[in-house]
Amino acid sequence: MTIDQVATPALIIDVDGLDRNIAAMAVIRPGTSLRPHVKATKCTTLARRQVAAGHTNFTCATVREMVGMAQADLGYDLLLANEVVDVEKLAALAKVQDVAKITVAIDSDETLRAAATAGIENVLIDVNVGLPRCGCDPEMAGNLADQARRAGLNVRGVMGYEGHLMMVMDRADQRRKVEEAMAILRRAAADVGGDIISGGGTGSCDLHDTTGVTEVQAGSYSLMDSQYSKLGLPFEQAMWILGTVISRSPKWSVINVGLKSLCMDHGNPSVSGQSVWFCSDEHTTIAADEGPQLALGAPVRVTPAHIDPTIAMHEGAWIVRGNEIIDRWNIDLRGW
């Protein structure tokens, strides 16, 4: 079967590109110095390839991802790098502690209490390192760790996500800023104790050799998107949304890929040799950079600007080598 036989729109993953990306990252952050983030790809089949490359520990953003990874026998060491105040959800997570090592991020008295009430055994203190999102005041991290230990929880260390620095385009400037953010995290780690200092992402994965971070939480690197590709990292585009030209005029053509099959919060997607005019619910209008418009029925690979929410829109991915379909993987960790 080849890609022109696939019903579109469809998520496609180039398996050789994926494997090259995984291999390139395993050089930069070998073994457990990388804790791949599951939120980007939501696929246990893909995660197994990361395990095969030496990365046994994973980061998750949702309870669904945590439980799904545990049930797929990928629970060697799972970190929920997100806050949850819902005790019922955390209790469901606590239930898989007999088959998986589970650690949950906390950043407040309330998240601590929720974790303790639900019977979670291990926590990590989430520290704010500059992104206006989750994480406690760095000055409060040691105190929160003390409270957690008094509540009977094992405190494994700290995490701090410098998400505001992922897209600093000048890499020397980025390195300096990441170092400053991680200096905050190191000080909090000294107050908290434990042996984990977790941070980073795809955009900063090669900048943590001197930051003291023990593990980097990168996810997008395995498949990439057009935004991260601007940074010149050693990863290639390995996923696309496959569409079909369904309408054309002398000045543009229209493909059946739109806002329900890709996310454009980071801007329009891109198509090789074409200008993207706009996306609507079911369509993207494109125009050839030169020559005639694409033929009706032509398959078109669309590169999204942001991988994570795009993949979450699809039930499965066709796995391709060139234009040949070699497998289908479920995107099995969707939902919450």
Added chain:
Amino acid sequence: MTIDQVATPALIIDVDGLDRNIAAMAVIRPGTSLRPHVKATKCTTLARRQVAAGHTNFTCATVREMVGMAQADLGYDLLLANEVVDVEKLAALAKVQDVAKITVAIDSDETLRAAATAGIENVLIDVNVGLPRCGCDPEMAGNLADQARRAGLNVRGVMGYEGHLMMVMDRADQRRKVEEAMAILRRAAADVGGDIISGGGTGSCDLHDTTGVTEVQAGSYSLMDSQYSKLGLPFEQAMWILGTVISRSPKWSVINVGLKSLCMDHGNPSVSGQSVWFCSDEHTTIAADEGPQLALGAPVRVTPAHIDPTIAMHEGAWIVRGNEIIDRWNIDLRGW
């Protein structure tokens, strides 16, 4: 059960607001002068309420929506207002012609051929009225209809979507522009024949009293979003994404609603009494317009800027009356 017991993020629909919107539209476009668009809501349970208000005919954007509506005994008169060149998909649609009246839009020789090959019985000529997307050159519409009839297809008329005019904020200006676009469609209709002239959307639903359009394809009106609410139409917001405050600082709070549970191609969502700073994959950072930040664990109703792709992210919706949960509806027409 009340909304503070719901696991979040979750899609919630206010049933009384929905019913008021449906009733208000049934005054503007009664009976079959409205052909509600299923793509906005993707829910057969919701569609039944539109049928109860007199709208028996529906518009769809995907084969999945068409087949799902037919299988739910809602196939009185279903229009696929979108082009499909995939003969296999159209053949699956042709199979439900014994239980549903199926009409498919065509705008080219190729889409005509695909429909004829698949055994589709009824078509409509999709005419471009100014939006650079689907639809044939208006001058070619009559010729395409002749070809379709020669191929044995029944041509029911024309459609033309003035999507580029939905958000013209000056309504007098909007009325003038919609009339110009529909003048193009009327001329094409005269060449094509048949008794359907289909057009419009929520943003122009009340402007078609003099355009010659026989039916308006509006979908968003039933639940609304923050973009359409700017137009001052007689519809109220009746759906939200329910989130929970999971982290807070003195300057902001963070809710567990992000790019995987709402679409922001039309801009940031809104939250009453709060400024929305930014959305990320799993989070939205908000700040109180005055007073202290929201409490940890507080439920928060988030109004998306664009309803259609937001609803498509959810497997189901909680149906509420005030803060009480009274039902759950499946969003059963997702996918393609």
